[in-house]
Amino acid sequence: MKKEFNHTMKFSVTKDKMNEAREIIMSVYKALEEKGYKPVNQMIGYILSGDPTYITSHNNARSIIRKLERDELLEELLKSYLGID
Numbered sequence: 001m002k003k004e005f006n007h008t009m010k011f012s013v014t015k016d017k018m019n020e021a022r023e024i025i026m027s028v029y030k031a032l033e034e035k036g037y038k039p040v041n042q043m044i045g046y047i048l049s050g051d052p053t054y055i056t057s058h059n060n061a062r063s064i065i066r067k068l069e070r071d072e073l074l075e076e077l078l079k080s081y082l083g084i085d
Contacts, residue, residue, distance in 0.1 A: 021068055021076035031061035047074055 025043070032039035035056045045054035047070050055062045065073070079085060 021072050022080070024064055024068060025073060025076060027059070028055060028061045028065045031056055031059040034058060043073075046070070 028043065029039040032042050032055070035058045037056065042054045042056075043065075046052065046065065050070060052062050052066060055065050057063075
């Protein structure tokens, strides 16, 4: 089967997933902060590499962040930055 590369694929996440992503980001941020890490740097490391050791296990943050795919987390961050939902 030949794949066409001249069409744009559409990616979408449901509203429930967006709210869940926001809660997860805030929860993990708080856990990293409590442990004395720079949360933004640690979360960037996780999103870019997929390596969960960038995230502390404090308050179960490592397990929590893995509930969503990294692209879902990234989408929530980008939408928040752009001020859209």
